[in-house]
Amino acid sequence: MVSTLWRDAPKLFGPSGNKIRAVTTVKTGRTTHDLHQTTRAHGSLRQLEVTSADCSFGLFDVLLNWADPDAGQGRLRYGKCSVPHDVVREGTIFVMADRSQSLLRWLAGGTAETIYNSTGRKYDIVAWYPRGNGDASATVPGPAECFTSDAERKAFYVQSSLEMGIEHFWGDHMEYRHQQGPEDARDWLRLQTKMIEHCLSGQNQTMLSYIGTAATVRDLVAMADAFDGPGSPINFWGVGEDARIGEYLLQMFPERAGRIVLQAPLSLATLSRPGQNPFEVWREDVRHAHDSMIKQFAMGLEVLHGDDSNGSLPSDRQWTRASIVSGLMHTLEDVRRTYVGWRNSLEVDLDNSALNQTLGQFFEQATSVDVDTAAVANSVALLHRSQLHSVELTDLRRMSVLCGDQLGEYGPATAARVSHDMLSRIEQEFDLAPLLATSIFPSLPYFCHLWPLRATERLRFFELDGTSVEHRNVAFPPLIVQYDMNPFAPPRPPSSILPGIEEFSLMVESKSRLFEATRFDPQTCIGRSISDYLRDGILPITRLCRDDEGALQPEDGRGSCLHATGLSPSVRSEWVSDATETWLLCANVMGFVAIASLIMFLANMLAQSHATGVIRLVGEDEGVNPRNGLGDQY
DSSP states (O other): OBOOOGGGHHHHHOSOOOOEEEOBOEEOOOOOOOSSSOOOOOOEEEEEEETTSSEEEEEEEEESSTTOGGGOEEEEEEEEEOOOTTSOOOOEEEEEOOTTSOHHHHHHTTHHHHHHHHTTTOSEEEEEEOTTOSOTTTSBSOOOOOOSSHHHHHHHHHHHHHHHTOOOOBOTTSEESSOOOHHHHHHHHHHHHHHHHHHHHTSOHHHHTTOSHHHHHHHHHHHHHHHHOTTOOEEEEEEGGGHHHHHHHHHHOGGGEEEEEEESOOGGGGGGSTTOOHHHHHHHHHHHHHHHHHHHHHHHHHHHTTOOTTOOSOSSSOOOHHHHHHHHHHHHHHHHHHHBSSEEOHHHHHTOHHHHHHHHTTSTTSSSHHHHHHHHHHHHHHHHHGGGGOOOSSOHHHHHHHTTTOSSOOOHHHHHHHHHHHHHHHHHTTTSOTTTOSSOOBOGGGOGGGOOOOOSSOOOOBOTTSOBSOOOOOSSOOEEEEETTOTTSOOOOHHHHSTTOOOOEEEEESSOOSSOTTOOOTTSHHHHHHHHHHHHOOOOOSEEEETTTEEOOOSSTTOOTTOSTTSOHHHHHHHSSSHHHHHHHHSOOTTSSOHHHHHHHHHHHHHHHHHHSOOOOTTSSSSOOTTTOSOTTO
8 A cells, every 4th residue: 555645744843844755664574573462563654754864754653552452553653774885784673763863864863874884784774763852743642741831831920829829930041040059949849740741631541551661662663673574683772761661672582682882871771670769779870970970070171281181072073161161061051951950040150159159160261250150151051052942841841751650659649658768858958069060950751640540551660679570581692882971871780780591791881971972883882892893793891991901801800891991980880799700790701602611711811811911801802803802713
């Protein structure tokens, strides 16, 4: 059947001169899964092609509820860049599209091309907007949204304040005009609770229940069946919050695991653990983000003073005092937007002594005190420019997914108790992250106890006692990539990322670049390893990456890759407290050589290192492939 989709073209592409034509609809086969139930995956591929490029765009029909076909159909938006016709195609790599821009802009912006080239131009690249994201006109279920303008949002908060007897102190963009205190925290929590109730009252709550990570994974499986054939290995690359999809995929369909990269997975996923305290998760995330920003400002100073021996900055442009400070302030604003649940006016931020002192170090060589003060003020002003055009203070899109995945059922009494406990803790730790704000309040994704909706399908990673549910054998080991200085994703023990899965490869970058810690760059240590893994399936020996020194060697004779200089002691102690876990982290190249042979090989290497006092990476001088650490015979 041919689908004529000319009416959808403006929604998919926006105004453009690209010629668009309709093509045939393709029906997928069935896929089965034995995770407590068998579901049928019916996918309908409706494709629009841009004839001036190697990319096509389209809509993919899915079941709203994979366990109940009668619930109706949903719809996803996707874009695909295909391999050249004269190249043997080896499959598809699925990635998540940037939610802040259109698919066409994302694919044309260079990211897809970089991924495409670095994986040997032999894999199609498919990016898509999952359920609850993208444009509501093309994605079903669409995103949860509340306010259509700043004026509408402000009107709600002003009216609610009057009804609740709360004095409001906000500017036009909902920023506080004074430093917040305990009473402000209590009032703001009441207002945010009412805002969630108000926004949900205007949503189709049945449709919101179909939004969830488990359903998104089943959508991904259906797309893989459509593009690569039923039962094909699934290659997926998830960064940050999107890595959660890869985590679920490995739990739900371990037999379908192809090459799966989990890059900088967020700790928010731990909120679904039974009994997890949301305030504790938020506090640890904020502490890490604050410490990371302090380190990044220090690195910026080093670069400013002419010392970039750490390779902190991308080398594709010239860096000045202004550009370094601008990059740091934009990163700081992203951190605040992620973790801080209220906003301050420029005047309040100008009174932030911690921020002023930190910025002052960049201008201490200015010609006069007045110039110094003005430069700091202009830098602080950068924090406010990007937030002026942000309508959604509510962050409902993230809540609909993260909170919908929660295992615990919603209850008004439980919600009130958790809110009371969090409020008392917040008031005690207002100064938790002074560089971010003088008074800090959690962002809404940490208030899932206020979100009454739960996804139709949820996945239990852990038993009530915190242990993993069961061991799962994956078809191919995933690659976990973490960053010691990425403010948005604190390094976590792999057992909390992939409970029950012991076959994986782990890499940690101990000194991330400024501004774009997780930006994919095939010239870096991490970038090369990701490229090798996705292109050829090469599992790196688990190790630390530092681009100023290359891939670091272990620093002592125990062979633990996590005992290298540069990784924070807290992270190190978490990961190497158990010898068995350390072995799994650092020597997980299962499937390539018998474990006994590998133990003997490492023992010989360590014995030689004790004798010479030097430990080298395997493959430095012996003609061994350094990418997988094994001899040519393998």
